[in-house]
Structures are given as C-alpha cells and as structure tokens.
Amino acid sequence: MNWTGKDMDTYLQQKEYIDTLVVPLVKVETKMDNMKTSASSTEFVMHLASLIETQFKGRMMFAPPFSYTPATDHQQMAQSTLQEFSAATFKHVFFLTTDHIWTSMELPGQVIWMPSIPLENMDASLRQSILEDQLRQVLPKFTEQWAK
Template identity: 40%
Template sequence: MKWIPQDIETYLNAKEYVDTAVVPLISVSIGGEIKQSAAAAEFITLLTGYLERQFTGRLILIPPFTYLNSKNGESTLSDLKDWEASLAKGEFKHIFYITSEIEWRAREKELHGTVIWLPSIPLEHLNDSQKIGVIDSQVKQLLVLFTQKWHENQ
C-alpha cells in the first residue's frame, strides 16, 4: 500500500494483515555528487514502488526518509530511530529500510528493523522496458529475503 489516502483507508480497515513497513532511505548530496545522489534516489524510488505493488495488502510503503549526506551522523540516526519507534507503536512487526548507502549496513545493529543495502544501478540510459527488467530482477531477490524474515519472526 502506498502513502495515499485511498490506500491508507484500506490499511485502516485491514490493519491486522498489514504488518510490514518499508522505508526508503534516500541521501541527498548537493555539489559534486548531485548526479549520483539523484541516480540513487531514482533507483530506490522505482525499486520500492515495484516492491509495494508485489506485496500490496501485506506492506505499506512509507514516504522516504530523506537526509543530507553531509549530515549522515548521530542526528540522522536519532531521527530515524524516532520514525522506527512511531512505526513500532503503529503495530508494524517488520520494518525494512531500503538504501543504496553502504554506511547504513554498519548502523543496522542500532536499529530494530532490517537494513537492505543495494548498490545503485544507474538507470538514466535505459529505456522504460529495460528499467523494468532491472528493477524486476532486483525485486525477485528481495521477495526471498522478505519471505525469510517474515517466517523467522512468526
């Protein structure tokens, strides 16, 4: 389910079946790394959108947690922990963070959710069908991981 009123209405009526929140982690860099930052954001946005369509009714796609790459430190982690606490209060048993920033792997132990790091695949020179193919192959790998985590925590 997406973060739109119609899907939230569906969520509110079927909360007991929606136990998973997916939070895209998007780093914004201004300056020399702006293009790479935009490419990573595009990749994560397309990937999480496609993932949401695969698991409609089981998960909700939360708006991206966006932060300045230059500020990726304790305050960013603290802010994300606040998001995590709110999601846990919202009765989400599973929280997945999806990112192209490798630094989050080292911080995963400080979070209750699961950090999924995927290297950003540049999509700018691909046509729409090629983009879908790349994203589809990534999502197929994620399906297995999500299923494993759901079975571990039953």
C-alpha cells in the same frame, strides 16, 4: 500500500494483514559533482520501491522517503528519527537504501542495501527487467523475516 489517505484507510481496516513497513532512505548530495549520482540512486530506490509495492501491496506499507544531506549525523538520525519506527504498530520494518552507511547502523528493523544502478539511459523494457532482477534478489529478505 502507499502513504496516501486512501491506502491508509485500507490499512486501518486491515491492520492484521498489513504488517510490514518499508522506509526508503535517500541521500541528497549538495555538492555539484555528486548530485548526479545522488539523483540517479534516488531514482533507482524509488523505482524499486514502487515495483515492490505493486508486488506486495497487500502486506507492505511504504513510508515517504526519508532524505538527508551528507552533513547529517547518521548515528543521531538512526537513534532519534528512525528509532521511532520501533514504536510503530508494524511487525516488520525494513529500510531500503543504496547508501551503505546504514548497514553498520543500529536501526529498528532490517536494512536492505542495494547497489545503485543508473536507470536513466535505459529503455523502458530493459529497466523493467533489471528492476525485476533486483526485486528477485530482495524477495528472500522479506520472506525470511515474514517466516520468522
């Protein structure tokens, strides 16, 4: 499910089945030199998110991506903004990111860190197969939590 009105209607009717929230965390670089990597990894995260979404549409709700700049106080963001997700009605919360700083943070859910892969120069079929490989790697992390 995506964070859209229509999907939200479905969620509100099927709450007992859709018990997982995925929040993409993306870093928006402001320095010219880092912008390209930032854009590229955002692209990767969003592509991966949409692939996971099609795969697990009926169990996951995808929040809009949370973005931050390098000057952001991660500790504070983790403790205030993101902490609020612990009160959400979702049983499982995941944070999907390519920024490894989150792996050391206390977040109200599981952090799924993926190394960013630049997708911009790949043709569609290669991109698809690479994303599917990545998907296969994250799958166990979800199923593990669900099995608990």
